[in-house]
Amino acid sequence: MRSCVGIPCTDNIPRRPTEQEVILSRILEKAIRRSRAIDTESLCIIAGAKCWSIRADVHFLDADGGLIDASCIAIVAALRHFRRPDVSVDGENVTIYTMAERVPVPLSIMHHPVCITFSFYHGGDIILLDATRSEEQVRGAEVILTVNDFELCQVAKLGGGAVDAVVLLKCINTALAKGREINGIVAKKLAEDSTKRDVGGLIAELRAENER
DSSP: OEEEOSSOOOTTSOOOOOHHHHHHHHHHHHHHTTTTOBOGGGGEEETTTEEOOOOOEEEOSOOSSOHHHHHHHHHHHHHHHOEEOOEEEETTEEEEOOTTTSOOEEOOBSOOOEEEEEEEEGGGTEEEESOOHHHHHTOSEEEEEEEOSSSEEEEEEEEESOOOHHHHHHHHHHHHHHHHHHHHHHHHHHHHHHHHHOGGGHHHHHHHHHHO
C-alpha cells in the first residue's frame, strides 16, 4: 500500500516518504493485510507460478484530519467494490476472460476492518472522535483502534500521555459500535451501486453463463 500526503505523488518524481506517510502506511498495512482481511490463497492462479497482485494507492486531495480513518474506509470499500477478471486454467495455459465473456469475480474478503481514531485532551478528561486537523495538533495523545464487526484487530498509540485501561476498554466498545455502523453504510452504498450497474440484468445473465 502506498499513501501520498500533502503533495501530488507521481512515479516520475522520486522522493522520500514523509514520516506521516510511513506511519499511515504501516498502520493501514497492519489493519488490512496483516489482519488477513483478504484471502490471499484465493489470489492464486497456478500454485508457485502465477497469482493476482493487489495494490492500493491512497491520494489525499484535501486533509482536515482523520487521514487514517478515511484511508481505511476508502481502501476497504474499494476492495469490496473491485472485481477481477475470471480465469480458467488448462495445464500451464491461463485464459483471462473479458467482462463480455464472463462476469468479473469479487475478491474473497474475510472481514472488513475499520480504523477509529480517538484523540485525548486534558489528561483524558475529554475524548474526541473524528478530530479536525487543528484539533489533532493540540491533543495530548491519540489511540487508533482497528475493528471489524466482531472483534478488535489492532491497537496503535502514537506517543503522548498515558491512557487509563478502563478508558481504553470504553473506547474499544465505542469503536466496535462505530465500526459496525460504518460497515453497514458502506455495504448499503455498494449494494446501491451494484443495482445501478446491473442494467437489464446483464450481471445475472453473465453469472448464469459462468455456471453453465
